[in-house]
Amino acid sequence: MISSSILKKSQSLIALLLLMIVLSIVTDKFLTAGNLWNVLRQISVNMCLSIGMTLVILTAGIDLSVGAVLGLSGAICAGLLKSGISIPAMDLWIGFTVLGAIVAAITVGTALGLFNGWVITRFSVPPFVATLSMLTVARGLTFLYTQGQPISDLGANFEKIGAAWFLGVPVPVWISALFILVFYVLTTKTSLGRFIYAIGGNEKAAQVSGVPIQKVKWIVYALSGAMAAIGGVLVTSRLNSAQPNAGINYELDAIAAIVIGGTSLSGGQGSVKGTIIGAILIGVLNNGLVLLNVSPFWQQVVKGLVILLAVIVDKMNQKAK
Amino acid sequence: MLRKILISVIAIVLVTQSVRFEKLSEHVKTAAGNADYANFTEKVKNIIQKGVLENSLLTEESQLIKQLNNNLTNAKKELGNRLGIGESAYFLVKGKSTIASINENEIQLANGSVIDTQFIFGNEIRDASRMVKLEDFKSQKDLNALTEALNKHVREVIIPQEIKGLKVGDNISYIGACEVAPTDIPVKALTIYPVEIKH
Numbered sequence: 001m002i003s004s005s006i007l008k009k010s011q012s013l014i015a016l017l018l019l020m021i022v023l024s025i026v027t028d029k030f031l032t033a034g035n036l037w038n039v040l041r042q043i044s045v046n047m048c049l050s051i052g053m054t055l056v057i058l059t060a061g062i063d064l065s066v067g068a069v070l071g072l073s074g075a076i077c078a079g080l081l082k083s084g085i086s087i088p089a090m091d092l093w094i095g096f097t098v099l100g101a102i103v104a105a106i107t108v109g110t111a112l113g114l115f116n117g118w119v120i121t122r123f124s125v126p127p128f129v130a131t132l133s134m135l136t137v138a139r140g141l142t143f144l145y146t147q148g149q150p151i152s153d154l155g156a157n158f159e160k161i162g163a164a165w166f167l168g169v170p171v172p173v174w175i176s177a178l179f180i181l182v183f184y185v186l187t188t189k190t191s192l193g194r195f196i197y198a199i200g201g202n203e204k205a206a207q208v209s210g211v212p213i214q215k216v217k218w219i220v221y222a223l224s225g226a227m228a229a230i231g232g233v234l235v236t237s238r239l240n241s242a243q244p245n246a247g248i249n250y251e252l253d254a255i256a257a258i259v260i261g262g263t264s265l266s267g268g269q270g271s272v273k274g275t276i277i278g279a280i281l282i283g284v285l286n287n288g289l290v291l292l293n294v295s296p297f298w299q300q301v302v303k304g305l306v307i308l309l310a311v312i313v314d315k316m317n318q319k320a321k
Numbered sequence: 322m323l324r325k326i327l328i329s330v331i332a333i334v335l336v337t338q339s340v341r342f343e344k345l346s347e348h349v350k351t352a353a354g355n356a357d358y359a360n361f362t363e364k365v366k367n368i369i370q371k372g373v374l375e376n377s378l379l380t381e382e383s384q385l386i387k388q389l390n391n392n393l394t395n396a397k398k399e400l401g402n403r404l405g406i407g408e409s410a411y412f413l414v415k416g417k418s419t420i421a422s423i424n425e426n427e428i429q430l431a432n433g434s435v436i437d438t439q440f441i442f443g444n445e446i447r448d449a450s451r452m453v454k455l456e457d458f459k460s461q462k463d464l465n466a467l468t469e470a471l472n473k474h475v476r477e478v479i480i481p482q483e484i485k486g487l488k489v490g491d492n493i494s495y496i497g498a499c500e501v502a503p504t505d506i507p508v509k510a511l512t513i514y515p516v517e518i519k520h
Contacts, residue, residue, distance in 0.1 A: 086345055093348040100339025153466075 011313065012260050012274060016281045023288040030291055037170060043283030044172035045070075045231045047276065049254040050261075051183045052227025054275045055220040057258050058187070059199045060267025061120065061127035063221065066228040067250035068138035069112050071243075074232030075142050077105035078151040078242030081158060098158050106229045112138060113225020117218035135251070143244050152241040162238030172234050179227065184272045196220060200267025256303065257282050260310040278310075361470035368471060369479075372450025373413060373516045374496060382416030382434065382511065390507045401501070402451045404444065409502035411449035414513060417494045420487060428487070428518075433510030436495055436518065438484055441476045444468060445514045449498035475516060483518040494519045 023030040049066045056063045081101040085094040096104065112134060119130045164171045187193040195216045198206035207213050231250070236242045261278030263270025285306065289299045373379070378400050380388070388396040389412075401410030418430035426439040447453050447468050458464040487493065497515035501508060 084348075086348075088345060091345045093343045093345040095341045095343065095348075097339055097341070099335070103335060103339055 009262075012262055012277045012281060012310075015260075016277055016284065019281065019284055019288065023284065023291070027288070027291045030288065035287065035291075037173075039280075039283050039287045040173045041170040042287070043279050044170075044176040045234050046250070046253050046257060046282065047176040047279045048179060048227045048231040048234065049250055050257040050275050050279050051180060051272055052224040053251075053254050054183070054258050054261075054263055054270065054272055055187070055196055056127070056224045057200075057255075057263050057265060058196045058267055058270055059217060059220055060203070060265075061217070061220070062131060062255070062265070063113070063116065063224045064128065064131040064251050065112065065116060065134035065138055066224060066231075066254055067247035067252075068135045068142070069109050069225050069228040070232040070235065070247035070250055071245070072112070072138045072142045072145070072232070073105040073109040073229035074236035074246050075146050075151060075242040075244065076108050077101045077233050078154055078236050079145060080104050081154050082151055098155070098161075101158075102233050105233055106226050109225040109227075109229025109232065110222045111225070113228070114218055114222040116225065117221030120221070121214040121217050139248075142246075146242065146244040148244050150241045150243050154236070154240050154242075158237055159240045160237075162234050162236070162240075172238070175230070175234065179230070180272065180276060187272050192216065192219065197268055200269070202268070252307075253282055253303075256307045256310070259307060259314065262314070264314055265311070282306075361467050362474070364467060365471045365474045368447070368450050368452050369474070369516050372452035373446065373498065376413055376450065378449075378451070379413045379415050379496065382414050382432070385412055385414050386508050386511070389501055393501070393503060393506055396501075402448050404448050404453065404455055409500050409505075411445045411498055411500050413449045413496075414499050414511060415494070415496045416513075417492065420489050420491045420493060422489060423484075423487060428484070428493075430510075435510070435512045436497070436515050437512055438480050438515070439476075441472045441480070441514055443472075443500070443514070445498040445500050446475060446516060447471055475514070479516060480518075483515070487518070487520060491520055 020030075029035055049070065053063050053066055078101075080096040081098065084096055086092075087094070116127075116131050116134050119125050119133075120127050161171055161175075166174055187196065195206070195211045198209065198211050199213055199216055203213060228247075232247065235246055257278035258270070258275050259265065259278070260281055261270065261274030261276070263274055263278075282303070285303065286299070289302060294302070380400055385396075385400070388400070396412075397410040401412050403410045416430075416432070416434065418432040418434065420428055421431045422429040426437070428436040428438060430436065453464070453467065455464065458467070495513060495515050496517040497513040499511040499513050501511075
């Protein structure tokens with residue numbers, strides 16, 4: 001007989017399987033190869049955001065700026081690719097290759113994440129407030145940079161990142177799978193991973209034990225920003241265009257995936273594995289609601305209720321312990 | 322030491338593979354002939370030559386006005402075209418008149434019509450030519466790129482050559498496209514987007 005602890009640990013996976021079974025029964029379009037690849041392609045952006053933010057939440061923090069950082073990084077990537085940088089005073093033009101634009105976008109995302117970490121540790125600003133401020137700043141910078149206009153026609157090579165297939169699998173799925181592997185190893189096999197859990201479990205105890213709290217927090221927020229930037233590159237490439245309002249509310253889907261995946265908002269508990277299941281569950285839920293022709297307004301309501309349910313279950317589990 | 326060397330090598334590779342430097346003045350010159358325009362040059366010339374100048378739908382201005390006012394629906398069906406949704410249609414027109422006045426935006430003709438020489442940004446020439454079909458384009462973006470290339474060619478290549486030296490009182494002949502909506506009826510004169518102006 002399956003023990004109750006195994007059931008508790010696997011509840012998000014069970015929920016995902018149940019949801020997939022129900023959708024397979026109620027709509028014949030769900031269980032098709034085309035649709036399932038589409039779901040995986042769609043969740044690859046949320047996957048990047050949520051595995052990055054998992055580290056932050058494991059330290060008992062939160063990063064509300066990931067959607068806005070995604071938008072800004074995507075816009076910078078597109079802008080550099082399309083127009084480069086002109087320095088009239090030096091009669092100099094710097095053009096960017098696809099690699100250059102991507103590296104620049106990730107650098108920007110990492111720098112913004114690092115700034116979040118610095119503000120949080122240096123001034124003891126609650127992560128919620130610091131990253132909420134960054135959300136507004138990054139969103140404003142995106143509109144300033146793009147002048148509120150999309151940046152389009154970024155070239156066939158760049159478009160391939162979001163649209164092409166490699167060995168029968170969409171490229172964004174390969175990219176998110178690579179980062180899942182990296183973050184899984186980072187959280188389970190490295191001292192940084194152990195420090196992250198220690199800080200989230202009990203920050204004071206971790207400090208006494210010699211865990212470099214400030215450095216670890218800088219790193220996790222920087223990684224969260226970097227993953228948001230990678231998400232921005234994927235979105236921009238998929239659309240072959242940077243939209244000034246890209247990434248709005250993406251942070252909510254990322255938090256939902258993390259919470260549904262069993263990571264505690266209080267920190268110290270959870271895993272990248274759980275986040276993957278949470279992200280897939282959110283993606284399947286989104287896809288199912290679309291296939292069932294549920295109004296977009298009701299989709300928001302359903303998603304909100306699912307997140308609420310996940311948090312309630314998390315709290316009940318904590319109390320039971 | 323090895324770590325520093327490795328990081329330096331990666332940094333050098335990243336920089337050399339990521340950016341290229343040009344003189345800004347040289348880059349601006351190159352960028353002026355942008356890719357879309359270059360890609361569509363032949364197609365644009367073909368639309369102007371075959372779709373407008375040699376098109377059998379090209380109608381004398383007075384005759385077109387008469388047909389429009391008699392029965393707009395029939396005129397639209399026989400002579401007009403429009404790719405998108407809307408009440409108005411685009412027509413090919415040729416005429417002769419005397420220049421009444423000229424300014425930087427337009428040529429006012431003695432017969433009341435106007436030749437626009439500045440704001441060539443719409444779909445008049447593209448649609449009136451009947452040479453562009455939606456199914457030939459993979460996306461709206463590609464269609465827009467061709468439209469802009471066509472308008473740009475008219476605006477920046479044809480018109481500056483054709484209006485050089487024109488002055489008030491000159492007798493000219495012209496070929497172009499115009500838009501007519503039901504609210505324009507009865508039509509007395511047209512606004513023409515030219516592809517040819519002869520003195």
